[in-house]
Amino acid sequence: MGIMAEVKAKARLDIKRIVLPEGDEPRTVQAAAAIVREKLACPVLLGDPARVKETAARVGADISAIEIINPLDSQKAAEYAWTLYGLRKAKGVTEEQATRLVEDPMYYGIMMVKMGEADGLVSGAVHTTGDMLRPALQIIKTKPGNKVVSSSFLMDCPNKSLGHNGLLVYSDCVVVPCPTAEELAYIAISAAETARTLCGIEEPKVALLSFSTKGSAKHDLVTKVQEATRIAHELAPDLALDGEMQFDAALIPEIGASKAKGSAVAGHANVLIFPDLQAGNIGYKITQRVGGAEAYAVLQGLAKPCNDLSRGCSVEDIVTTVALTAVQAQSL
Numbered sequence: 001m002g003i004m005a006e007v008k009a010k011a012r013l014d015i016k017r018i019v020l021p022e023g024d025e026p027r028t029v030q031a032a033a034a035i036v037r038e039k040l041a042c043p044v045l046l047g048d049p050a051r052v053k054e055t056a057a058r059v060g061a062d063i064s065a066i067e068i069i070n071p072l073d074s075q076k077a078a079e080y081a082w083t084l085y086g087l088r089k090a091k092g093v094t095e096e097q098a099t100r101l102v103e104d105p106m107y108y109g110i111m112m113v114k115m116g117e118a119d120g121l122v123s124g125a126v127h128t129t130g131d132m133l134r135p136a137l138q139i140i141k142t143k144p145g146n147k148v149v150s151s152s153f154l155m156d157c158p159n160k161s162l163g164h165n166g167l168l169v170y171s172d173c174v175v176v177p178c179p180t181a182e183e184l185a186y187i188a189i190s191a192a193e194t195a196r197t198l199c200g201i202e203e204p205k206v207a208l209l210s211f212s213t214k215g216s217a218k219h220d221l222v223t224k225v226q227e228a229t230r231i232a233h234e235l236a237p238d239l240a241l242d243g244e245m246q247f248d249a250a251l252i253p254e255i256g257a258s259k260a261k262g263s264a265v266a267g268h269a270n271v272l273i274f275p276d277l278q279a280g281n282i283g284y285k286i287t288q289r290v291g292g293a294e295a296y297a298v299l300q301g302l303a304k305p306c307n308d309l310s311r312g313c314s315v316e317d318i319v320t321t322v323a324l325t326a327v328q329a330q331s332l
């Protein structure tokens with residue numbers, strides 16, 4: 001069974017309520033209908049019900065069983081606005097601003113998740129990553145014990161000898177442009193948790209990547225990865241984690257054995273931590289476009305799961321992201 005078939009099977013075991021703020025967007029409406037058909041989650045569409053239904057009729061999607069909430073005339077809006085005001089007044093948000101913000105489906109959806117009225121949120125068919133991430137960071141915040149929200153890509157590679165039966169977790173490829181050593185340590189620990197939750201990798205092997213393996217090169221950039229490895233060991237002493245190491249030393253057993261003797265991770269890593277966003281984002285695209293891997297993105301480290309789509313996403317991309325979000329919500 002491929003990774004997404006496994007994720008979908010898990011999602012069906014405990015149905016979660018996932019809010020879709022872009023409720024009148026055609027692909028989102030089609031995806032919501034498919035999610036119900038496949039029994040993956042209970043989707044909630046936000047928007048003007050007349051427009052949502054008009055879109056559904058136009059694209060031939062059956063949304064008769066799906067709840068639609070209009071943030072502009074919701075009975076919960078006042079409560080959400082008051083809570084949002086309480087959360088953000090120290091940052092300068094006034095009561096009037098909070099009232100206006102919850103009329104925006106993105107903020108309304110984030111507030112539903114915050115208040116426990118949805119288990120997770122998926123958006124991004126229209127909005128940018130920042131449009132969703134900023135309110136999620138401000139309102140939902142990080143999981144207890146974590147300081148950094150980041151992302152992982154689940155890379156399903158054609159070469160099944162790599163990682164966990166061809167599955168590799170890459171992190172961070174979306175969120176933190178230039179992490180400090182401490183932030184990199186938190187990213188590594190979150191990625192290991194993602195590997196367990198979404199990929200069924202019971203014993204993640206985490207490699208912190210660099211252009212140097214075990215001191216083969218000297219540079220401030222290498223020192224940062226060494227420091228991140230030390231901090232991550234302190235934060236998660238039981239996790240199989242090692243660094244700094246080169247990509248090939250992390251993945252290829254013979255190279256790992258020769259360049260990082262005695263490492264429990266080198267040559268067998270299934271979670272790869274990139275030193276910054278440029279490396280991570282470029283790395284996942286190379287694996288996808290040149291290496292022929294399927295790539296699935298999730299955010300990690302948030303107190304409740306919210307996930308982003310690419311604006312070029314397909315209906316199936318939305319369906320799979322909702323399934324991933326539902327499985328993340330099951331683990332809380």
Ligand SMILES: CC(C)(COP(=O)(O)OP(=O)(O)OC[C@H]1O[C@@H](n2cnc3c(N)ncnc32)[C@H](O)[C@@H]1OP(=O)(O)O)[C@@H](O)C(=O)NCCC(=O)NCCS
Pocket residue numbers: 091129130133134137138142147148149150173174175176177
């Ligand atoms: C994530 C991102 C949107 C944050 O935006 P920002 O405008 O810089 O946000 P701010 O620095 O004003 O922070 C907003 C809040 O989020 C918090 N925050 C920001 N990044 C965070 C992170 N990675 N983890 C946890 N909290 C974070 C801040 O502490 C702040 O909290 P506060 O308002 O309660 O004090 C920004 O880092 C970003 O644009 N990242 C790259 C995204 C991108 O373009 N990726 C490529 C897509 S493929």
